[in-house]
Amino acid sequence: MYTVKCLNPISKQGLDLFTSEFEVIDDLNAADAVLVRSAKMHGLEIPKSLLAVARAGAGVNNIPLDEYAEKGITVFNTPGANANGVKELVVAGLLLASRDIIGGYNWVKENAKMEDLPKAIESQKKAYAGNELKGKSIGVIGLGAIGVLVANICNRLGMKVYGYDPYVSVRSAWSLSRMVNHSSSLDEIFTKCDYITLHVPCTDSTKGMIGKEAIFKMKDGVNILNFARGELVDDQAILAGLATQKVKHYVTDFPNNEVAGAESVITIPHLGASTEESEDNCAEMAVEQLMNYLENGNIVNSVNYPNCNLGDLEAEARITVHHKNLPNMIGQLTAILAGEDYNIVNMLNKSKGDWAYSMLDVEKKPSKEIIQKMKEIDGVVRVRVL
Numbered sequence: 001m002y003t004v005k006c007l008n009p010i011s012k013q014g015l016d017l018f019t020s021e022f023e024v025i026d027d028l029n030a031a032d033a034v035l036v037r038s039a040k041m042h043g044l045e046i047p048k049s050l051l052a053v054a055r056a057g058a059g060v061n062n063i064p065l066d067e068y069a070e071k072g073i074t075v076f077n078t079p080g081a082n083a084n085g086v087k088e089l090v091v092a093g094l095l096l097a098s099r100d101i102i103g104g105y106n107w108v109k110e111n112a113k114m115e116d117l118p119k120a121i122e123s124q125k126k127a128y129a130g131n132e133l134k135g136k137s138i139g140v141i142g143l144g145a146i147g148v149l150v151a152n153i154c155n156r157l158g159m160k161v162y163g164y165d166p167y168v169s170v171r172s173a174w175s176l177s178r179m180v181n182h183s184s185s186l187d188e189i190f191t192k193c194d195y196i197t198l199h200v201p202c203t204d205s206t207k208g209m210i211g212k213e214a215i216f217k218m219k220d221g222v223n224i225l226n227f228a229r230g231e232l233v234d235d236q237a238i239l240a241g242l243a244t245q246k247v248k249h250y251v252t253d254f255p256n257n258e259v260a261g262a263e264s265v266i267t268i269p270h271l272g273a274s275t276e277e278s279e280d281n282c283a284e285m286a287v288e289q290l291m292n293y294l295e296n297g298n299i300v301n302s303v304n305y306p307n308c309n310l311g312d313l314e315a316e317a318r319i320t321v322h323h324k325n326l327p328n329m330i331g332q333l334t335a336i337l338a339g340e341d342y343n344i345v346n347m348l349n350k351s352k353g354d355w356a357y358s359m360l361d362v363e364k365k366p367s368k369e370i371i372q373k374m375k376e377i378d379g380v381v382r383v384r385v386l
């Protein structure tokens with residue numbers, strides 16, 4: 001029996017996938033695994049026994065990935081599972097920036113009881129006129145699961161689309177419309193685009209990427225959309241840009257006290273992935289990945305360990321080892337088994353950056369001594385027997 005603690009509400013459709021071998025519990029200290037959405041795990045006291053964290057979503061900046069790698073805790077996310085939900089809200093954001101829907105809505109609401117409202121509307125509506133998206137240019141920064149969908153739909157809306165992603169995956173490149181212009185520098189996006197939309201993860205290198213200098217290079221009247229993370233944008237630079245009308249609108253799914261309420265900031269309370277469909281997709285994917293990992297040791301869609309998949313456990317036992325990506329780790333692991341006359345029937349080793357993962361299927365259950373010897377290898381951080 002494995003125990004799972006949810007740090008945020010997780011869709012029932014996903015939780016219902018857990019078999020009778022899994023129990024969702026309230027006590028984090030008794031949990032083998034954690035399911036999480038946006039709850040901050042930095043600084044959270046976690047039990048030594050914790051094996052895995054599954055983020056039902058894309059962004060993992062709420063999880064201390066390196067610290068957990070050091071502890072042999074595998075962290076998963078659910079790539080692409082909420083991308084359509086975000087894409088659709090980005091389209092709404094584009095429309096809110098281009099047409100004064102909010103101003104018009106507020107006026108009608110404030111004057112709901114006005115005499116002959118339909119007539120008043122016809123004389124008032126000019127105050128809320130806008131522009132069409134067709135023919136305007138948009139820069140999509142980050143062409144992953146969301147960025148590709150946004151770029152493609154903007155193309156279908158008749159916009160001239162520029163895409164920037166120096167690390168674009170082959171999968172994304174295949175999915176991208178051939179009408180999307182490839183930008184090799186951010187400057188091209190900044191100087192050419194009427195709309196700029198951010199779809200990159202929040203990391204040390206992307207934080208503050210939209211600052212004073214970037215905004216200075218942008219076209220007058222640019223609209224900036226942030227459905228990725230608040231920290232990507234320097235709030236003071238945005239407020240200064242809005243004050244001079246260099247920036248026409250800042251549409252953000254991540255409002256904070258600095259920008260909320262400021263003129264021409266269009267705020268949404270982090271609703272990008274808050275659709276029934278996205279919540280179900282993310283939860284289902286996260287639960288399936290967790291079960292596969294806890295029961296079979298397979299790693300699919302990890303963000304701090306390599307993906308490593310030996311299929312369902314069919315051998316008498318499977319040993320899984322989280323270790324540093326150092327020379328001769330496999331040699332040491334197999335030597336321990338060979339020294340005790342254990343036959344390895346299948347094995348796999350994968351690495352990702354500083355970390356690696358080995359899976360060894362053996363013909364009989366390994367003894368406590370074997371596992372102890374493996375744990376004592378320099379660079380090994382966790383050994384499990386399944």
Ligand SMILES: NC(=O)C1=CN([C@@H]2O[C@H](COP(=O)(O)OP(=O)(O)OC[C@H]3O[C@@H](n4cnc5c(N)ncnc54)[C@H](O)[C@@H]3O)[C@@H](O)[C@H]2O)C=CC1
Nearest residue numbers: 058059142143144145146165167199200201227228272273
């Ligand atoms: N508003 C919301 O509710 C949601 C927000 N997000 C945010 O959106 C981000 C992107 O999500 P996905 O597209 O699903 O992730 P993804 O991992 O599929 O795509 C991210 C893309 O950004 C690219 N990238 C990384 N650094 C870059 C840089 N410096 N310049 C340009 N491109 C760079 C990567 O190569 C990758 O193609 C997430 O990390 C998360 O922070 C994601 C889902 C929901």
Ligand SMILES: O=C(O)CCC(=O)C(=O)O
Nearest residue numbers: 037038057058059273274
């Ligand atoms: O779970 C959520 O609603 C947050 C979605 C999100 O920001 C993400 O997947 O990165």
